[in-house]
Amino acid sequence: MDPLLAVSVGVAVAVAAAPGLATAGPTFGQASLLVTQPVGEGDQTPTDPPPGTEPPAPTDAPPTVRPPVETSAPPASTAPDPLPTVIVTSAAPPTVAPTTADPRPTLPPPPTPPSGPADGGRPDAPLGVRVTTGDVRLAEAYWNAASSTATLQVTVTNTGAVAERLSLTYVLPPGVTDAGTPGCAAAGDGGYRCGAWTTAPGARFSSLIRVRVSGDAWRRMPLGGTVSVTATAPGGTGSARDDEGFAVLFPPGPPVPGIALGTDEVAFDISGGPSSLEVRLGNTGTVDARGLVEVTLPDGVTVSTPPAGCVSAADGRARCQVGTVPAGRTAVLRLPVAATPEAQRSAPLAGAVAGQLDPRNGASRRVQMSFRITAAASLTAPAVGTPQPTGSQGVLGGSVDRPDPAGGLSSAQRTAILLIVVSGLLVVLALTLATTSLRRRLAAPPGGATGSPGASE
Incomplete structure (x- = not known):
């Protein structure tokens, strides 16, 4: 009986352990799966808002960094x-x-772009803005990763004559998403919008946009996107806008x-x-x-x-x-x-x-x-007050005729008033001549005689 009892106990233990063994298999498989998944950087990538909903506007502007040194446009080529x-x-x-x-040295971030009233705080002063971009450059390590992060440097300049509020938007190509840029949120269809800066005339600064490039984005090359900046004046009407493209550069x-x-x-x-x-x-x-x-x-x-x-x-x-x-x-x-x-x-x-x-x-x-x-x-900036093509030209918004700084009439207004006065004088002269001619005709004798009755004798 002892051997039989021992065998029975062993069988009972095996049966009792079987459910545990059945559940242990999936647990082991899940642990293996977790180990083989790629390790990310912990970035919180913004996602598109649900369809039919308006995403909330960001309240903070992206942080700024020192802008790159400006270079002049190259001369005309004489190459064969x-x-x-x-x-x-x-x-x-x-x-x-x-x-x-990137050969440029890393510089510490400067303070927030200078802000304050300018041009006497007049809201009708000309607006202007210019934006330039760098590139999204990927290193050789891109080919050995599920995704890679990179930065896009955007440089903004207030080219107007008044303190402006500058807002930034950008559109990323397929396979490229934002990797958690502070002050920016998804706006749908690959677009993102950021909070605004308040800047003084002539202020120039840069901001870094962090992007994530998927491991299969190279199949869609060439890839590029656009960056747009809109300028408005506090208390004024109208706006100025400039935009520029950028390239996503893959290594061989x-x-x-x-x-x-x-x-x-x-x-x-x-x-x-x-x-x-x-x-x-x-x-x-x-x-x-x-x-x-x-x-x-x-x-x-x-x-x-x-x-x-x-x-x-x-x-x-x-x-x-x-x-x-x-x-x-x-x-x-x-x-x-x-x-x-x-x-x-x-x-x-x-x-x-x-x-x-x-x-x-x-x-x-x-x-x-x-x-x-x-x-x-x-890279060329057009003169102020001329009609401008769109895209990367520092486009000016509002009136193309600058008012008199002393607060008087502009040249176009003075010309219009002069034309009105001259037209009025011509009308008065024409009426005077017509009235004089009519009076002479009414005062003439019947039959057209011009002399006295005895003049014919």
Whole structure:
């Protein structure tokens, strides 16, 4: 009986333990899942508001930092026409894209932008605002992360003649979201709005927008967004607005052995004439391969005259065969690029380039990257009081005729009054002449006689 009792007890213990074992399996699986999930930075990413609801307006302005040093627009280019496709014959390793590190030193944040009344506090003084942007630059570590955070520097200048309240909004492209910028909240459709600064005339400062780029956003390149700033005067009417684009710049990738890709920034000078895009496709493998380059340009930017071996499409894409790229060599492709005035005023913009190598035997190798497009037209500030195009020009709102500083009439008002007075005098003169002529006709004798009865004798 003792052995049987022992066996019975053992069976009972096993049956009692079975439910516990059944529930232990899922618990273990969940623990494994938690371990394999990527570790984030703990940022609270703003989410879009529910459909049909108006998001609350932020009450605080984003923090400010010291603005970058202003640079003058580059002179008109005197470079010769772009060269056709060439093959670099040196055995030097292929050139790669320039580093994405920001060369500017990190400076401590300055105090809040200066504020206070100006121009006697007159609310009818001219308004003006200008905004410039940097880029969202991603490092090589982007290719090894589920998502990456970066910063976008926005510089704002009060170009008006009165203290202004400046409000900031920005739109991020698909795959890019805000990563918790203080003072900003989601407004729907990829847009965000921030609290406002109160600034004095001439105040210039920068603010940093933190963004998160998803791990698959590179599939949609080129990516870019826009930043807008609106200026209003406390107690006044009307507003001024300026906006500028920015580029999301991806490093070459996804990394693939045996191929390298590099390109330079496209810059349009002050003349607005064509520029050039240089693409470097390197074969770092051990066998020769046929090279292919595909370029995608934003709206308003095109390959003006495709060289031999290139076909340009209407959607801003160009596909170029660069021939055989020997092992250890680099093919250099230079494309002439043109942009409309509207596209140049909206710069900086983003373009994308993809490189592909097809060896005689083996799988194809393909990488892609994005590049920056700038224009001197977006850096020029127009004169006050002239009609302005939209986008990155320091647009002035309100009247285009500045009032007399002494409080008198403007030149347009004086001209209008003078024209009214002259018109009135002409009308009076015409009435006087007509009245005089009518009186003379009524005073004349019947039959048209002009002399006395005895004059005919």
